[in-house]
Amino acid sequence: MDRTERKLIKKASAGSRTAFRAIVERYKNKIYHLAYRMLGNHTEAEDVAQETFIRVYTKLDRYNDDHKFSTWIYRIATNLCIDHLRKRKQHVQSLDQEVAGVEGLALYSQVASTTDTPEEEVMTLELREEVQLAIDKLPPQYKTIIILRYLQDLSLQEISEVIDLPVTTIKTRIHRGREALKKQLQNLT
Numbered sequence: 503m504d505r506t507e508r509k510l511i512k513k514a515s516a517g518s519r520t521a522f523r524a525i526v527e528r529y530k531n532k533i534y535h536l537a538y539r540m541l542g543n544h545t546e547a548e549d550v551a552q553e554t555f556i557r558v559y560t561k562l563d564r565y566n567d568d569h570k571f572s573t574w575i576y577r578i579a580t581n582l583c584i585d586h587l588r589k590r591k592q593h594v595q596s597l598d599q600e601v602a603g604v605e606g607l608a609l610y611s612q613v614a615s616t617t618d619t620p621e622e623e624v625m626t627l628e629l630r631e632e633v634q635l636a637i638d639k640l641p642p643q644y645k646t647i648i649i650l651r652y653l654q655d656l657s658l659q660e661i662s663e664v665i666d667l668p669v670t671t672i673k674t675r676i677h678r679g680r681e682a683l684k685k686q687l688q689n690l691t
Contacts, residue, residue, distance in 0.1 A: 515562050528553050532654070533579045539653045540583040540646065542638060550586055554579040573663040579662055580650070584642055621672060636686040638678070644679030650677055676682075 507528070513521035535555050538547035565574055591606050637645060650656045650664060657674075662669045 508567065511562070511565065511567065511571060514559075515565075522559060525558070527650070529575055530555075532608075536576065536579050536649070536654050537583055539637075539649045540580070541586060542634060546586060550579065550582045553582055557582070565584065569663065573660055574624070575662070576654075576656070576664045577666070580646060584646065587642060632687065633683075636683050639686060640682055641681055644675055644682060647672060647675045648679045648683070 503690065505565065507525075507576075510521045510524050514525055530551065534547055534551040537550040537554075541547050541550065554575065555609050558575055561578075564651075565571065565635045637648060640648065647661060651658075656664065658669050658672050665672075
């Protein structure tokens with residue numbers, strides 16, 4: 503943790519709204535993206551990100567500065583996502599399903615693309631959807647670790663601290679999660 507962050511946390515703990523606002527600015531995109539990757543829904547990700555910062559604000563006095571602040575906030579967000587997933591009904595949406603409230607607009611038209619040609623766009627959209635569906639089908643203990651490792655780019659040690667498991671267990675779950683993804687995605691090649 504850098505000095506600036508340490509000072510912000512100390513000031514925010516003392517009640518400075520400006521310092522807390524600066525903390526939110528530092529982490530809001532990272533927390534939102536983590537939640538979005540875990541939940542796959544913009545609205546739910548925004549809700550979880552907001553709840554994360556509410557929890558951080560109310561429990562900032564419990565933060566132990568012997569540990570990285572980023573690990574602590576990621577742990578809060580990850581736990582909220584896991585709780586949210588447990589409560590949610592499990593269902594898979596088809597790409598051809600219409601977006602609620604908008605006649606004639608299908609979900610596939612909402613997936614972002616970075617390619618230039620229409621053919622590449624279609625292939626990219628299909629691949630992204632397949633990978634996201636495969637990640638969504640993983641058991642929660644693998645899904646969380648795969649997202650934290652490959653989509654949030656956390657180290658094994660950071661993941662260990664976020665979900666409170668030994669690094670050896672993290673390595674095992676990454677391996678098993680990748681194997682499960684590999685099996686699900688074999689038909690793409």
